Amino acid sequence: MAERGPGAAAPRDEAAEEPEGGGRRWGAQHAGARELAELYSPGKRLQEWISVILCFSLICFNFYNLLFYLRLEHTPSVLVGIFAGVITADFLSGLFHWGADTWGSVELPIVGKAFIRPFREHHIDPTAITRHDFIETNGDNCFMTLVPLANMAYKFVSFSPEALCESCPWECYVFALIIFITMTNQIHKWSHTYFGLPRWVVFLQDWHIILPRKHHRIHHVSPHETYFCITTGWLNYPLEKIRFWRCLENIIQGLTGEKPRADDMKWAQKIK
Numbered sequence: 001m002a003e004r005g006p007g008a009a010a011p012r013d014e015a016a017e018e019p020e021g022g023g024r025r026w027g028a029q030h031a032g033a034r035e036l037a038e039l040y041s042p043g044k045r046l047q048e049w050i051s052v053i054l055c056f057s058l059i060c061f062n063f064y065n066l067l068f069y070l071r072l073e074h075t076p077s078v079l080v081g082i083f084a085g086v087i088t089a090d091f092l093s094g095l096f097h098w099g100a101d102t103w104g105s106v107e108l109p110i111v112g113k114a115f116i117r118p119f120r121e122h123h124i125d126p127t128a129i130t131r132h133d134f135i136e137t138n139g140d141n142c143f144m145t146l147v148p149l150a151n152m153a154y155k156f157v158s159f160s161p162e163a164l165c166e167s168c169p170w171e172c173y174v175f176a177l178i179i180f181i182t183m184t185n186q187i188h189k190w191s192h193t194y195f196g197l198p199r200w201v202v203f204l205q206d207w208h209i210i211l212p213r214k215h216h217r218i219h220h221v222s223p224h225e226t227y228f229c230i231t232t233g234w235l236n237y238p239l240e241k242i243r244f245w246r247c248l249e250n251i252i253q254g255l256t257g258e259k260p261r262a263d264d265m266k267w268a269q270k271i272k
Contacts, residue, residue, distance in 0.1 A: 036106070036121040036267065037128065039113050040136075047114075048139025055142035055182060058149035065156040066175060069168045077169035085176025086232060092177075093184045094229030094236070098245050101224055103252070105263040115140060120267045123224055129189045141185050145178045152178075180231050188230045191216040208233070222268075223261055 070078070100119040106112045118140070121128055129137065152171060156164065164171075190201050191211045205212040211233045218236075219227040227236040228245060239245065249260045 030124045030270070035270070036117055036124070039106070039117050041113070044114060045135070047143065048135050051139050051143035051146065052135055054146055055149060058146070058153055059179070059182070062149060062152045062156065062175060065164075066168065066171060069161070069164045070172075071165065071168070074169050074172075078172045081169050081173030082176040085173045085178075086180050087234065088177050089180035089184065090229045090231040090233070090235050092181060093231040094239065094245075097230055098228040098248075101228065101264060102245075102249065102260045103258065106267070116263075120264060123220075123264055124268055126220055127192055129185075130193050132189070134186075137185050137189050138182065141182050145182050148174060148178055184231045187211050187232075188216075191230070224264065225261070 097119075100116055101123070104112065104116050106117050106120055108116065152174060155167075155171070159167075187210045190197060190205065191213050194213065197205075201210075204210045208215070209232065211230050215233045215236070216227070216230065219230075226240055226245065227233070229235045229239070252258065253260060
């Protein structure tokens with residue numbers, strides 16, 4: 001698929017990459033986008049606030065303790081662990097993104113409105129994420145990292161200093177994985193933001209240290225069936241070359257009879 005230059009596209013260009021829909025209007029005025037946005041509830045907002053506060057409190061606590069137990073001899077294994085954590089986060093971001101884009105529906109109990117709804121809205125109105133504040137953008141990712149963060153904190157208050165020092169490289173891997181999972185949707189938001197980004201974010205995007213804007217546009221060409229990894233995007237090309245997502249979809253469709261992205265297309269075709 002052809003990629004356009006990063007300087008030429010404005011946010012509304014991304015909406016234009018959606019499928020041709022006759023008279024349908026894409027973006028915030030799309031009927032499906034309006035309906036999905038209205039499903040964002042006060043209860044969901046509260047869950048996001050609690051998740052963000054707990055997540056960043058645990059991150060600070062665990063980071064302090066990791067620094068305390070780090071030793072100079074850990075340096076090579078810590079660097080490898082951090083790199084492995086980034087790669088793992090990128091893969092998990094793709095797996096979760098693919099699952100939420102491809103399967104399930106907004107009508108599912110609990111997870112439908114809470115977790116699948118934003119994915120349906122995003123394909124109809126790709127720049128809606130740029131209008132979300134920090135809490136709405138990052139609340140769900142913070143929620144997903146609470147259990148591993150709490151487990152790490154438990155180890156720091158209950159394990160012996162010797163055991164903690166020995167396991168420090170492994171905990172650095174886990175911590176890097178958690179940090180990049182936590183920041184994935186913020187990185188994703190930046191990939192849809194074409195104006196006013198800090199220079200350091202643009203630098204990271206240009207050097208493909210985090211997900212670049214030009215790279216992510218490939219996913220937003222309908223029917224949104226490729227390039228699901230949204231942390232760094234490093235794994236998108238190799239996974240596409242081995243047809244990883246297509247093979248998974250064929251297996252699941254063969255076992256269940258469910259058609260990939262059926263619910264996504266249903267929302268895209270809403271006209272009122």
